[in-house]
Amino acid sequence: MTRVLHVITGLEHGGAEHQLALLLRHLPAECEVATLTHAGVLGERIRSGGVPVHELGMRGNRDLGALPRLVRLIRDGRYGVVHTHLYRACVYGRIAARLAGTPRIIATEHSLGDGHIEGRRTTRAVQALYRATERLGSMTVAVSPTVAARLRAWGVPSGRITVIPNGIDAAAFAFDPSRRAGTRRRLGIPMDAHVAGTVGRLVPTKRIDLLIGAAARTPGLRLLIAGDGPERARLERLAAALGVAGRTAFTGGTDDVASVLAAMDVYAAPSAQETFGLGVLEALAAGLPAVHTACPALDDLPRDDAPHALRLPAAAGPDAWSAALARRAGRVPVPPAVGRYAVAEQAARLARLYTGGAPSTGRTRPARESIPT
Template identity: 35%
Template sequence: MTEPIPILQVLVSTRVGGGPQHVLTVARGLRARGWRSIVAGPADGPLFARLGEAGVETAAVRTDRLAPGALLRLVRLIHRHRVRLVHSHGKGAGLHGRLAARLTGVPAVHTLHGIHYERYPAPARAAYLALERRLAAWTRVVVNVSRAQEREGLALRLFTAGQSRVILNGVDVARLTAAALDRTEARAALGLDPASTVVGCAARFDEVKRLNLLVEAVAAVPALTLALIGSGAEESRLRQLAAARGVAGRVRFAGERPEAARLFAAFDVFGAPSRKEGLPLGMVEAMALGLPVVASDIP
């Protein structure tokens, strides 16, 4: 009997979010098709345990920071498990994973889950783009999650047309539907009034998501309640904004929720006001569950 081919998936976080959830879905799918996935990344969130529960091998590696020890650990994993392919996701994972692949002579694939660099100071912006171009030279395939992202990456010379493959973020609709709570259960789980009109969003609290626009919308429409699932650097600012607008009582910060889509029945509409995106998984999940989506008009 042929041994399953081992693939090392490298990610930058196992906190609740689209990227880690994507890796979990990919690892499950590969395992079901007879491939062996080993996922390496920080044990900083609930997705790390859930990967193990799904039968996926895991290795705790601090790929979320520049660390020679992380690179050495990945090289050792590649040798120990005779890895045949390294697939990285995210900036830090892309650096460590592709360097490890280069050092061991293993082919590398990298998925760009969005291209975010505009907020960096000019020197850091130039350094980031130069580094991505160098790493691309060591990458067999660069996966883009949307055509718009591919166009941007080609314009920035982050990869060549021959390297690029567009694979849209997908969701397991049957799994989503089976796990979803009904409206009453979902609202109770989030502490929402059964009779209120709820705009909801599940995302990391990052400036690029522009969740402040949802808070402003609730302030402008007194009948609305806002439910935000997630966490991140912008949470304090969002709470301050809700208080300043006098709507703190109508903005529910629900925290990080694994399998957040199971709670989407609590929403009347899903809001996605991002300034820029690759292809947000939460929005795709909402659409798959038949939830109306209001999204920003971005390329």
């Protein structure tokens, strides 16, 4: 069986990190994980599932001492594949894998936005370093056609890019009334309240301030914001200034997304840029109607595959969000779009890539149109 070392920047709560944890349960390969920084709660959960996790103790982006430690780890482990995730890990991991003589080096690009990567501005230096180290690998996996187009715009040759979407375990998000009741009790949310919510890292590109502004325009609407990040303090101040602090629950990072989704009545994703839109898919798997601005996972599918997902244009303001969130509530059937991203299928495609095969690309689907406000 193929031995694979996954290299990731860290194992805090985040989309790429949770996606890796999910894939580890489905990949038909002998996997281990190396985190450049620290393992955290998610790392311990991965370890408890029987997957070794190595911590390299990197102190910052320029801590070059992590590189020889990673090279030694790869050499000693005799891995047939090194698979990197997130920008810093892709840079250091590709270099280390090449120095260690690894025959197959794969990278997944999870977080490349238009003008930013992982919430940070993409300077010329960032792009140049990315291109230089990308050439050291065998293949770069884009999680959506949108990300593939951005990689090509950065100068990565089309022949070095393949699209393998994020996977989802739909059963893990199936609606459970007891989860709903328990989460609402824990957060002090009345059982009969109308709750709009979102899950994600609290950074400017997620535009959570739009949801707070919408709540201020919607009497009785409660917000459930699950996630952490540098914007949290500012968003809490904004909620207080707009008089909705008492109707807004900030949960911080969580590894129990299913329970948070169960407590909601409608999911909101106002980010104008996404690489995939996994949060929207998870919400649909939980039977929630969703309002979003960017979701590449749905853009390439027929509209009927996600009939309860409303797309608002990027220019839509708090009034439009207020109207959309107020009129969408209650559980809806899980749409066909969710089934198209079953994690077992995506894991099988990655496994073929590990052995030098080409993953099947699937059928091209028409893009979904925006719904005007």
